Amino acid sequence: PSAEDPETSPSHHQATLREIQLNLLECKVCFEMFNSQQRERRPQNLSCGHVLCLECITALSHPLLRKLECPFCRQLCSVDSTSHCQVLSDLQELLLSQKSSSSAPPHRSKGGFISETALHLFAAFGGWGTLTNPTGIAVLGSVGGVVVVHDGEKRVVVFNQQGRKLHSFGEKGTGNGDICYPVDLAVSPTGHVIVTDAGDKSVKVFTSRGIHVVTVKDCFQLPWGVDTDCCGRILVSDLQAGNLLRIKVNFSHGIILESQNVLANLCCPKAVAHCQKNGNTAVLEHPRGRHHNRNLKVFTKDFHLLYQMDSFSLILQTSFRFNISDVAFSSDGDVVVSDCDQGLICSLGNLQNHPVLTPLVGVHLIRPAGLVILNNTLITVDGGDHTVKIYSSKPGA
Numbered sequence: 230p231s232a233e234d235p236e237t238s239p240s241h242h243q244a245t246l247r248e249i250q251l252n253l254l255e256c257k258v259c260f261e262m263f264n265s266q267q268r269e270r271r272p273q274n275l276s277c278g279h280v281l282c283l284e285c286i287t288a289l290s291h292p293l294l295r296k297l298e299c300p301f302c303r304q305l306c307s308v309d310s311t312s313h314c315q316v317l318s319d320l321q322e323l324l325l326s327q328k329s330s331s332s333a334p335p336h337r338s339k340g341g342f343i344s345e346t347a348l349h350l351f352a353a354f355g356g357w358g359t360l361t362n363p364t365g366i367a368v369l370g371s372v373g374g375v376v377v378v379h380d381g382e383k384r385v386v387v388f389n390q391q392g393r394k395l396h397s398f399g400e401k402g403t404g405n406g407d408i409c410y411p412v413d414l415a416v417s418p419t420g421h422v423i424v425t426d427a428g429d430k431s432v433k434v435f436t437s438r439g440i441h442v443v444t445v446k447d448c449f450q451l452p453w454g455v456d457t458d459c460c461g462r463i464l465v466s467d468l469q470a471g472n473l474l475r476i477k478v479n480f481s482h483g484i485i486l487e488s489q490n491v492l493a494n495l496c497c498p499k500a501v502a503h504c505q506k507n508g509n510t511a512v513l514e515h516p517r518g519r520h521h522n523r524n525l526k527v528f529t530k531d532f533h534l535l536y537q538m539d540s541f542s543l544i545l546q547t548s549f550r551f552n553i554s555d556v557a558f559s560s561d562g563d564v565v566v567s568d569c570d571q572g573l574i575c576s577l578g579n580l581q582n583h584p585v586l587t588p589l590v591g592v593h594l595i596r597p598a599g600l601v602i603l604n605n606t607l608i609t610v611d612g613g614d615h616t617v618k619i620y621s622s623k624p625g626a
């Protein structure tokens with residue numbers, strides 16, 4: 230028995246300790262560590278079983294009725310039936326007394342999320358006028374160009390990676406080859422630009438120079454997110470029909486060869502991402518009503534459900550209030566999401582087990598709307614200031 234058991238290895242124990250500190254020993258509302266010596270930071274148990282610090286319980290409760298809705302399960306709880314959660318205080322004491330120098334508490338900024346991020350801003354360009362309310366982004370692999378769809382007169386804009394505008398196409402309009410209401414775009418392995426048009430409910434294919442090749446119509450109720458798979462087939466989510474279509478097109482001759490419904494019973498699917506490494510597909514659902522929690526679903530290449538989580542369970546597991554706007558895969562197959570409320574981009578890991586949150590970008594962003602990853606470069610389009618922002622792992626590289 231010489232092989233090291235990963236379950237008992239020191240690094241495994243440290244990861245478990247870190248999990249405990251992050252997920253049990255801090256208040257999931259204010260992200261402050263519980264502290265039994267400090268009255269307002271005392272872990273306090275609601276009648277539903279969830280635990281908050283006393284200060285947050287006071288802040289969230291109605292001053293006269295002395296009742297609050299649990300921020301995790303929404304159960305109505307009375308302030309007077311809360312009690313000091315002694316076991317958590319004991320656990321904290323125990324960990325503090327055993328703490329070795331190597332198990333420092335995880336670094337967090339005052340705002341509640343980790344302030345150190347892995348990527349650095351390398352370039353930013355566009356801005357109001359050049360881009361107007363951009364919603365989707367893709368890269369032209371061959372030349373490393375950045376393609377954006379937006380609300381301008383010509384709806385598709387192509388930049389080089391230094392931010393110089395190369396050309397634009399896709400006139401605003403309803404004519405053949407015009408674009409009404411562009412939502413998302415993708416680039417095929419052949420370098421064709423594919424745009425979803427929610428205006429005339431179609432998918433439009435152009436060459437990289439902007440020559441209209443073909444329009445796919447009549448098979449959508451409301452096409453939304455788009456990506457291509459390894460074989461160049463187009464994956465389109467239909468927000469209204471609740472499905473994912475896979476369309477095979479002969480790009481050079483503009484012929485629609487096949488259209489197949491590969492996923493049904495999705496709930497308002499929007500963003501779609503395909504992983505070039507393992508063939509998985511991620512879909513982001515936007516259910517209406519009921520707290521509006523968005524669901525992230527990952528499917529295998531045969532479209533079997535591999536993983537799913539709603540933003541609520543993600544909050545519980547990562548202690549961070551996500552409002553996911555887009556999803557992409559890194560070249561290693563990790564799932565990367567953008568958050569439109571706090572302006573963050575995070576990796577969730579490969580989701581083999583539970584999400585392992587790694588913040589990638591936490592500054593400069595206002596409302597990231599689209600996300601694409603190319604090797605060590607992450608490119609996002611920010612709907613907040615109408616810009617494209619390029620991040621790389623090496624500063625200034």
Ligand SMILES: *[C@@H]1O[C@H](CO)[C@@H](O)[C@H](O)[C@H]1NC(C)=O
Binds near residue numbers: 314
């Ligand atoms: C939490 O509170 C409930 C009801 O107030 C109580 O029954 C339960 O024992 C408490 N649990 C802990 C771990 O303190």
Ligand SMILES: *[C@@H]1O[C@H](CO)[C@@H](O)[C@H](O)[C@H]1NC(C)=O
Binds near residue numbers: 479482
């Ligand atoms: C596209 O269609 C043309 C005409 O049918 C055919 O000659 C060509 O091989 C096709 N291209 C691909 C990539 O299938």
Ligand SMILES: *[C@@H]1O[C@H](CO)[C@@H](O)[C@H](O)[C@H]1NC(C)=O
Binds near residue numbers: 520521522569570
């Ligand atoms: C998430 O962001 C959208 C805007 O992109 C907003 O309309 C929605 O209310 C937000 N959802 C939550 C739960 O905060």
Ligand SMILES: *[C@@H]1O[C@H](CO)[C@@H](O)[C@H](O)[C@H]1NC(C)=O
Binds near residue numbers: 373603604
């Ligand atoms: C990305 O990496 C692949 C190999 O991993 C390489 O062939 C390709 O040229 C790289 N692309 C860019 C734009 O650097």
